Amino acid sequence: MMSIGNPVKVSKAAYIRPIDFKNGRVEMAHGGGGRMMMQLIDTLFLTAFDNNILRQMNDQACFSVPAGRMVMSTDSHVVSPLFFPGGDIGSLSVHGTLNDVAMSGARPLYLSASFILEEGFPLADLKRIVESMAKAAQHAGVSIITGDTKVVEQGKGDGIFITTTGVGIVPEHLQISAERAQPGDKILVSGTLGDHGIAILSLRENLTFHTTIQSDTAALHELVACMIEAVPTIHVLRDPTRGGLATTLNEIARQSGVGMMVYENKLPIHEQVRAACEFLGFDPLYIANEGKLVAICPAAAAETLLQAMQAHPLGSKAAIIGEVIEDSHHFVQMETSFGGQRVVDWLSGEQLPRIC
Amino acid sequence: MMSIGNPVKVSKAAYIRPIDFKNGRVEMAHGGGGRMMMQLIDTLFLTAFDNNILRQMNDQACFSVPAGRMVMSTDSHVVSPLFFPGGDIGSLSVHGTLNDVAMSGARPLYLSASFILEEGFPLADLKRIVESMAKAAQHAGVSIITGDTKVVEQGKGDGIFITTTGVGIVPEHLQISAERAQPGDKILVSGTLGDHGIAILSLRENLTFHTTIQSDTAALHELVACMIEAVPTIHVLRDPTRGGLATTLNEIARQSGVGMMVYENKLPIHEQVRAACEFLGFDPLYIANEGKLVAICPAAAAETLLQAMQAHPLGSKAAIIGEVIEDSHHFVQMETSFGGQRVVDWLSGEQLPRIC
Numbered sequence: 001m002m003s004i005g006n007p008v009k010v011s012k013a014a015y016i017r018p019i020d021f022k023n024g025r026v027e028m029a030h031g032g033g034g035r036m037m038m039q040l041i042d043t044l045f046l047t048a049f050d051n052n053i054l055r056q057m058n059d060q061a062c063f064s065v066p067a068g069r070m071v072m073s074t075d076s077h078v079v080s081p082l083f084f085p086g087g088d089i090g091s092l093s094v095h096g097t098l099n100d101v102a103m104s105g106a107r108p109l110y111l112s113a114s115f116i117l118e119e120g121f122p123l124a125d126l127k128r129i130v131e132s133m134a135k136a137a138q139h140a141g142v143s144i145i146t147g148d149t150k151v152v153e154q155g156k157g158d159g160i161f162i163t164t165t166g167v168g169i170v171p172e173h174l175q176i177s178a179e180r181a182q183p184g185d186k187i188l189v190s191g192t193l194g195d196h197g198i199a200i201l202s203l204r205e206n207l208t209f210h211t212t213i214q215s216d217t218a219a220l221h222e223l224v225a226c227m228i229e230a231v232p233t234i235h236v237l238r239d240p241t242r243g244g245l246a247t248t249l250n251e252i253a254r255q256s257g258v259g260m261m262v263y264e265n266k267l268p269i270h271e272q273v274r275a276a277c278e279f280l281g282f283d284p285l286y287i288a289n290e291g292k293l294v295a296i297c298p299a300a301a302a303e304t305l306l307q308a309m310q311a312h313p314l315g316s317k318a319a320i321i322g323e324v325i326e327d328s329h330h331f332v333q334m335e336t337s338f339g340g341q342r343v344v345d346w347l348s349g350e351q352l353p354r355i356c
Numbered sequence: 357m358m359s360i361g362n363p364v365k366v367s368k369a370a371y372i373r374p375i376d377f378k379n380g381r382v383e384m385a386h387g388g389g390g391r392m393m394m395q396l397i398d399t400l401f402l403t404a405f406d407n408n409i410l411r412q413m414n415d416q417a418c419f420s421v422p423a424g425r426m427v428m429s430t431d432s433h434v435v436s437p438l439f440f441p442g443g444d445i446g447s448l449s450v451h452g453t454l455n456d457v458a459m460s461g462a463r464p465l466y467l468s469a470s471f472i473l474e475e476g477f478p479l480a481d482l483k484r485i486v487e488s489m490a491k492a493a494q495h496a497g498v499s500i501i502t503g504d505t506k507v508v509e510q511g512k513g514d515g516i517f518i519t520t521t522g523v524g525i526v527p528e529h530l531q532i533s534a535e536r537a538q539p540g541d542k543i544l545v546s547g548t549l550g551d552h553g554i555a556i557l558s559l560r561e562n563l564t565f566h567t568t569i570q571s572d573t574a575a576l577h578e579l580v581a582c583m584i585e586a587v588p589t590i591h592v593l594r595d596p597t598r599g600g601l602a603t604t605l606n607e608i609a610r611q612s613g614v615g616m617m618v619y620e621n622k623l624p625i626h627e628q629v630r631a632a633c634e635f636l637g638f639d640p641l642y643i644a645n646e647g648k649l650v651a652i653c654p655a656a657a658a659e660t661l662l663q664a665m666q667a668h669p670l671g672s673k674a675a676i677i678g679e680v681i682e683d684s685h686h687f688v689q690m691e692t693s694f695g696g697q698r699v700v701d702w703l704s705g706e707q708l709p710r711i712c
Contacts, residue, residue, distance in 0.1 A: 033598025033599030034707070035703060036705070038702070061428050063427075064426070065421055066423050071418045072417050072468055072501065103415055112430035112521050116434060116517055146430055148430050163519035165468050239415070242393075243390050288389075346390050346394070
C-alpha cells in the first residue's frame, strides 16, 4: 500500500508548500485529482475566474435560463506561439468561442474552460494565460463557470491547449444561419482581413516589419448586438477564422446553395498585411482572423447595416465587399483589381498550422 | 501567391481523394480549415454523430430549452492507453461528461466534442474512437451537436485528446450539491471500487490476471433518475473518478464542513481489484472509477435509496458504506476491518497519471 493513509490526525497544511508561480513548473500531480490539483484550482483558477456559479465547486455548474433558443459552441485552441502581438492563447480561447456563439445573433452567457497542460510548463506562463482569459471574459461580460485540468507527460503535449465551450441565448425574432444567403444579398466584412494570421506568422518566421502587425483577437458579440438592432433581418453571420474569408464564403455558398461575387478592390486589408503576404507568398483571403465577421443581408438593408457596423469601434473599417449570386456550382468568384475574374476556391492543403 | 486561386471553373471533386480509413493517417491539413478538414467532418464526424442539430452546420448549435435550471460540465480526456478492456477514450469521453452533468440530478441533453489530433495518428483508430463515442451517446440517449477538430505536429500531442462539454436540465424540486452533506446522513456507493483504474493500470504494467478486469465506464444518468424518483431528498451525488473514493469524500467533507466515517468491511471491491492493488502497492480507495457514484442522503431514506440503486443494473452491488459525522477538521476516517481507525487523507502526489 502507498503511504496515503495516516494513523493519526495531522494538520493538512503540513503536506503542502505554496505554489511557486515565479519559477515553478507544472507537475503530473497538478492533474492527479489530489491535493496539488485542488491547490492549483483554488489558488489560480478560482481566484482569476471568481464568480458565484464557479464557486458552487461541483463537477458541474448550475444556472437559470429562460425558455427559448439556446446555442452551444466549442473550440480547442492550440495556437503556437502562445503569446503574440495583440493577445495570447488565453484571450484567444475566450474570444474564439464567444464569437462562434455570437454568430447566431445570441448573447453569450457562460463559458467552460478545459486545460491540457504539459508537464514542465512554466507556472508563470500558465498564470499569465489564465489571467488573460479572466480579463477577456470580464471585458466581454461573460463568466467562466466550470472547467477541468489535465496534465500529460513532457513530450506528449505542447505547453498548453485550452478548450472552451460557450452557451448563449438567441433573441426570439432572429433567423441567422449559414443556409440563408439568397441571390441579391450583399456581403459585408467588419474590418481588415488577415491581421491575426500574419501576426502569428511574423513571429514564427521571425520577421520584423516596420510596424508590428497585431492580432485582431476580440469579442464581437457587442458589435453583433448593434448590427441586429439596426437590421434584424440579417441572413448570415460567420467569423472567418481558420481558412480565412475564402473558406468562410465557400462554406456559406455550399450551405445556402448559391454563388458569390467578391470585388477585390473593396476588400479592406492593412498595407502591412498586404506587404507581408506578398513577401511570404500568401493570399490574404485565406489568412485567419479572430476579431472579424462576415455578414450577409438583403440588399435593401446593406447600407443601414454598414453604418451600424462602422459606428462600432470593432467595425470602423467595415465594407460591402460583394454579393450573393445564383450559381448551381456554388462557386465564390472574385472580380480582380485588374478587371479579370477568378474562382476563390476552398483551401486545398494546409496553409498556416496551429493559427488558433 | 500560393496557387489557391483558379482561373477556370473546375470540378471540386478533382482535388480530393477519398479518405483512407484503413491505412491513412492524420495530416496537418485535416485541421487546416480547408477542404480536407471539411471532408473529414463530412465523412467521419457527421456520419457517426448524425442528428438534426449537428446538421445545422453552423459554428454553433441551436436548440430549444424550457425555463429552469440548466447545468454545464466539461472534461478533457487524455487517457492512456486509448483502448482498454471495457471501453476506450471515445466512450469514456461521453460517459465522463454525462456523469458530471447527471451528478446534479440533471437529465443530460446535449454534448459538444472537441478533438486535438496528433499528426500521423492512424485514421483507423480515429474512426474506431469516433464510432465508439457515437455508440455511447446513442446508448445514453444524448446527441453530440457541435464540435471542433485541431491537429498538432507529430511529437506535440499524444494521438488524440477529446474534450466534451455537456448540458442538462435539473428537475425543479432537487437540491443536490456537495455542500449539503449533514451529520447523520448515510453514505452509499453504487458498486465496486477501482475497476477502471486497475483495468488501465493492468494494461500499462502488462499484467495478466486470471480474469481480465474491465473498466466500469458507463453513463449513470438513468441510475440517477431511478434514485431521485425513489428519494428526492438526496443531498449529494458525485462520481469518484480521478483520486477515487478517498478524494471524492474529502472534497465533499470540505465543502459541507463535516467529517465522515467509512467502514472498510462495507466497501464493495472486486476480488481481482483487491489482489491487483496488493500486488501493485495501491490503495483501492484512491483508484479511479468511471461508472460509479457516491450518494449521501438522510439516514431515514438510506434503505429506500439502496433498494432503488440495487434494482438498477448499474447499482446491483450498491452498499451503504458509512455516515457523515460532525468534525471541525473535516476528516474522512475509516474503521478498518481489524477494528482500528485511520484517516483517509487527500491524495498527496500523483498516483495514476492519465487515467481519464
